[in-house]
Amino acid sequence: GGSSTAPSGGEGGGSTPITLQAGYENNPGEPIDLAMNKWSELLAEKSGGTMRMDIYPSSQLGSKKDLIDQMIAGSPVITLADGAFYADMGVPDFGIVFGPFLFDTWDDAWRLTQSDWYAEQSALLENQGVRILTSKWKYGDRHLLINRSIDSVDGLKGLKVRVPNNLIQIKGFEAMGATPTPMALGEVYTALQTGTIDGLENPLPVLYNGRFQEVAKYLILTGHVRNFTTWITGTATFNALSDEQKQWLTETGDEAGVFNNEKQDLVFDETLQKMKDEGVTVLDLDINEFKQKAQSFYSMDEVTKNWTPGLYDTVRAAMK
Amino acid sequence: MKPLKIPKAVLNLDYVITGAMFVVLVVVTFFGVIFRYALGDPFAWLEEVQLMLFVGITYLGGGAAFRAGAHVAIEFVVEKLPRAAQKVAGIVISAIVIGTLIYFMLRGIDVVQLMAQTSRSTNILEVPYALIYSALPVGCALMIINYILATYFGVREDHSAALEVPQP
Amino acid sequence: MSPVAVAAIVLLVFLFMRVPVFVSLLSASLAYFVMTPGIPPMIAGQRILAGVESIPLLAIPFFVCSGVFMNYSGVSHRVMNFADVMTGRMYGGLAQTNILLSTLMGGLSGSNLADAAMEAKMLVPEMERKGFSKEFSSVITATSAMITPLIPPGIAMIIYGSIANVSIGKLFVAGIGVGLLLTATMMLLTSVLSRRRGYARSRTTRLTGHEIWQAVKPAILPLLLPIIIIGGIRLGVFTPTEAGAVAIVYSILLGLLYREMTPRNFFQGVKETIVSTSSIMVIIGAASAFAWILTREQIPQKLTATMVSVVDNKWVFLVLINLFLLLVGMFIEGNAAMIVLVPLLAPMAANYGLDEIHFAMIFIFNMAIGALSPPMGTLMFVTCAITKCPIGSFIREAVPYYLMLAGTLALLVLFPVFSIGLVNLIY
Ligand code: NA
Ligand code: NA
Numbered sequence: 001g002g003s004s005t006a007p008s009g010g011e012g013g014g015s016t017p018i019t020l021q022a023g024y025e026n027n028p029g030e031p032i033d034l035a036m037n038k039w040s041e042l043l044a045e046k047s048g049g050t051m052r053m054d055i056y057p058s059s060q061l062g063s064k065k066d067l068i069d070q071m072i073a074g075s076p077v078i079t080l081a082d083g084a085f086y087a088d089m090g091v092p093d094f095g096i097v098f099g100p101f102l103f104d105t106w107d108d109a110w111r112l113t114q115s116d117w118y119a120e121q122s123a124l125l126e127n128q129g130v131r132i133l134t135s136k137w138k139y140g141d142r143h144l145l146i147n148r149s150i151d152s153v154d155g156l157k158g159l160k161v162r163v164p165n166n167l168i169q170i171k172g173f174e175a176m177g178a179t180p181t182p183m184a185l186g187e188v189y190t191a192l193q194t195g196t197i198d199g200l201e202n203p204l205p206v207l208y209n210g211r212f213q214e215v216a217k218y219l220i221l222t223g224h225v226r227n228f229t230t231w232i233t234g235t236a237t238f239n240a241l242s243d244e245q246k247q248w249l250t251e252t253g254d255e256a257g258v259f260n261n262e263k264q265d266l267v268f269d270e271t272l273q274k275m276k277d278e279g280v281t282v283l284d285l286d287i288n289e290f291k292q293k294a295q296s297f298y299s300m301d302e303v304t305k306n307w308t309p310g311l312y313d314t315v316r317a318a319m320k
Numbered sequence: 321m322k323p324l325k326i327p328k329a330v331l332n333l334d335y336v337i338t339g340a341m342f343v344v345l346v347v348v349t350f351f352g353v354i355f356r357y358a359l360g361d362p363f364a365w366l367e368e369v370q371l372m373l374f375v376g377i378t379y380l381g382g383g384a385a386f387r388a389g390a391h392v393a394i395e396f397v398v399e400k401l402p403r404a405a406q407k408v409a410g411i412v413i414s415a416i417v418i419g420t421l422i423y424f425m426l427r428g429i430d431v432v433q434l435m436a437q438t439s440r441s442t443n444i445l446e447v448p449y450a451l452i453y454s455a456l457p458v459g460c461a462l463m464i465i466n467y468i469l470a471t472y473f474g475v476r477e478d479h480s481a482a483l484e485v486p487q488p
Numbered sequence: 489m490s491p492v493a494v495a496a497i498v499l500l501v502f503l504f505m506r507v508p509v510f511v512s513l514l515s516a517s518l519a520y521f522v523m524t525p526g527i528p529p530m531i532a533g534q535r536i537l538a539g540v541e542s543i544p545l546l547a548i549p550f551f552v553c554s555g556v557f558m559n560y561s562g563v564s565h566r567v568m569n570f571a572d573v574m575t576g577r578m579y580g581g582l583a584q585t586n587i588l589l590s591t592l593m594g595g596l597s598g599s600n601l602a603d604a605a606m607e608a609k610m611l612v613p614e615m616e617r618k619g620f621s622k623e624f625s626s627v628i629t630a631t632s633a634m635i636t637p638l639i640p641p642g643i644a645m646i647i648y649g650s651i652a653n654v655s656i657g658k659l660f661v662a663g664i665g666v667g668l669l670l671t672a673t674m675m676l677l678t679s680v681l682s683r684r685r686g687y688a689r690s691r692t693t694r695l696t697g698h699e700i701w702q703a704v705k706p707a708i709l710p711l712l713l714p715i716i717i718i719g720g721i722r723l724g725v726f727t728p729t730e731a732g733a734v735a736i737v738y739s740i741l742l743g744l745l746y747r748e749m750t751p752r753n754f755f756q757g758v759k760e761t762i763v764s765t766s767s768i769m770v771i772i773g774a775a776s777a778f779a780w781i782l783t784r785e786q787i788p789q790k791l792t793a794t795m796v797s798v799v800d801n802k803w804v805f806l807v808l809i810n811l812f813l814l815l816v817g818m819f820i821e822g823n824a825a826m827i828v829l830v831p832l833l834a835p836m837a838a839n840y841g842l843d844e845i846h847f848a849m850i851f852i853f854n855m856a857i858g859a860l861s862p863p864m865g866t867l868m869f870v871t872c873a874i875t876k877c878p879i880g881s882f883i884r885e886a887v888p889y890y891l892m893l894a895g896t897l898a899l900l901v902l903f904p905v906f907s908i909g910l911v912n913l914i915y
Contacts (some may be wrong), residue, residue, distance in 0.1 A: 073528035349733035381766030396863040426531030
């Protein structure tokens with residue numbers, strides 16, 4: 001082999017492989033981390049050792065925001081990010097994928113990633129210096145864990161629900177009638193324990209790993225966000241690769257994504273059972289009511305002011 | 321050498337700015353507790369404001385810390401050297417300090433430029449990161465100026481004076 | 489030579505050349521960034537900014553400020569009278585007052601330097617009048633100031649918790665056990681020394697109930713603050729960080745109540761807070777950049793692998809780590825050492841099955857000793873600068889106390905109950 005010329009490699013036998021650094025927040029052992037180990041293996045295999053991916057879990061290389069800046073500046077890093085972030089990066093329409101109940105099923109989400117609309121948004125992102133490598137990665141359905149039983153969506157009124165610090169998720173919970181409270185995840189356990197806040201939302205494994213079921217016993221399987229995530233690198237880094245290398249990288253990324261999604265489903269079932277065993281009650285509520293209430297999100301001025309007019313309809317059409 | 325005379329109003333400008341930032345920081349944090357706990361109405365913008373003030377205080381206060389002699393260093397090795405060697409060491413140290421701070425001032429400008437190019441701003445209040453992070457290059461410049469003033473022009477103040485306790 | 493090796497050498501050489509600690513760390517990072525191809529230099533700026541963008545670290549300016557304000561607000565005098573009543577009949581009267589005062593002020597302030605400066609100014613002249621030597625009084629003041637940041641709130645615990653991802657609330661509680669252990673061993677040694685040297689007790693007679701109440705009453709409000717802080721954190725009213733802002737407001741209220749705090753005091757306190765905060769935080773920012781380099785080069789993994797393959801015994805590891813940390817603490821500012829070393833050493837300790845809180849306390853205690861020992865003992869310098877005690881005589885007089893600290897450290901290492909006992913009880 002060795003006929004492929006590495007863009008950075010110059011002349012010679014190409015003995016130093018192209019090295020990418022993948023950084024992410026998830027901890028070792030979580031599905032995302034296992035899948036990244038898989039990706040790293042697959043890439044080394046497929047490229048015959050000419051491409052390498054070092055992995056840095058637990059935010060070791062910096063926060064998501066920092067890594068994105070690093071890749072824009074030309075560093076060969078990879079990280080995972082999603083619509084809420086891309087909205088902050090000058091592609092405001094991308095934020096809608098984090099809107100409450102946008103997708104009815106995961107297939108809706110996957111179809112959207114194949115659509116022209118998604119390709120347009122990805123191109124806009126590329127102008128900002130960020131290139132999406134692979135999109136079909138489940139991060140998980142986001143569900144709601146609270147410290148009291150409620151009968152319907154109206155029970156959310158006045159409940160302080162911790163959300164990540166971004167406008168989309170804050171407004172999403174406001175639409176459902178709750179009092180969204182941005183807070184660092186590390187402070188949530190004590191805050192819940194003592195009633196500073198009443199609940200939080202996240203994919204089940206994140207809820208379980210934070211042991212939040214010890215201090216909040218009522219789970220509502222809202223699935224208000226089908227949280228898929230994407231792996232990105234810098235446009236400059238990507239364009240410096242040969243066509244063959246580009247293909248290796250994205251193909252193995254998709255393959256690792258399939259692995260990830262299987263692991264995520266498995267972990268979801270296991271985790272739900274574990275939570276029930278530890279005394280969590282799954283509230284059997286009409287999720288449609290939540291969905292209807294959340295609909296007002298899509299007409300809030302603070303949310304839509306940055307969007308292309310008619311975005312919601314465009315996106316709903318694109319996923320069908 | 322006679323200390324260089326610089327009007328207090330100019331010299332203390334960094335204290336005035338960072339001091340005001342600190343007062344705001346304490347006030348928003350304290351009322352943040354009250355609004356969240358007692359009134360159930362947390363400030364969504366609290367964390368953003370706290371962080372931008374913290375970055376500002378840290379780097380814009382760095383120059384004042386040079387005037388106050390508060391930047392710690394290991395003194396004892398150089399102090400054991402003969403006079404002449406100490407003089408040489410002093411020049412080398414100055415070159416290192418100024419050179420390094422210039423490098424990081426430029427890197428700070430890189431960061432600010434990147435933030436401006438990508439028009440990044442905070443999530444809730446939409447304060448441009450270019451503004452927030454400009455504390456780094458400006459701070460490095462202030463540190464260079466104050467380092468020179470303190471080392472070569474005798475512009476110093478007594479750091480421990482503020483720690484002393486008035487007798488009743 | 490690899491860029492990271494060059495960076496390490498630059499760091500060590502510059503540190504000992506009297507280059508300010510934060511500049512030494514920055515120069516080391518500079519060397520790495522210049523020598524490593526393929527890294528955009530912008531990242532150098534980003535890392536030192538990212539090191540500062542941390543909500544838990546906000547507690548640093550807050551607790552520095554509350555410490556200084558407590559001294560201005562008239563709290564110190566009231567707590568001192570209280571400590572005096574409690575210890576007056578012990579051997580070494582005022583020396584014991586000095587130690588107890590640091591312990592009590594520990595609940596109000598997170599700054600060892602503010603405590604040492606306050607007591608050097610307020611208590612040492614009084615001690616000299618009562619016949620204690622200048623050296624002894626200075627040693628007592630500087631050593632006992634070590635207790636102040638161990639009793640929560642404490643800056644070291646905030647930094648450690650935020651780097652190693654350990655609950656700061658739990659570290660605070662663990663600090664109470666360690667702080668009280670040190671108070672006990674120190675009072676014991678002081679009592680023995682005082683008896684041998686014939687240092688007077690402050691009183692020999694019992695006080696009347698009325699006299700005791702007269703001293704206790706004014707101290708009630710100040711001593712309520714530690715209860716407010718720990719209780720408030722435990723009940724979820726505020727986070728450890730926010731507790732700092734609460735402490736500042738409380739100290740201002742007391743200052744107004746006692747009519748002792750003036751606008752001039754206020755401005756001076758803010759000024760001191762800015763200078764202290766900036767000088768600590770630029771070190772933290774610079775150390776974060778350096779720590780990022782170590783992570784990028786996967787040094788922690790390599791070091792842990794080497795250590796585990798060489799040393800397979802937990803106790804040998806502990807002995808080595810303590811010697812290493814003592815040495816580091818003597819030369820490098822504790823906060824900077826923590827930022828660089830915690831990511832390297834905490835995973836190692838976990839590998840040997842050590843409890844995270846236990847190891848954190850061992851680490852913090854070692855760094856605290858460093859503030860007292862030559863050549864870079866900031867506590868020693870601040871105290872001696874105010875009391876005008878020559879450093880040489882200070883060190884000679886401090887020998888029994890150094891031995892006491894070593895003994896206390898051994899207790900802490902051998903018996904985890906001193907650090908985690910209270911945590912298990914409360915959490
Ligand atoms: Na003391
Ligand atoms: Na304290």
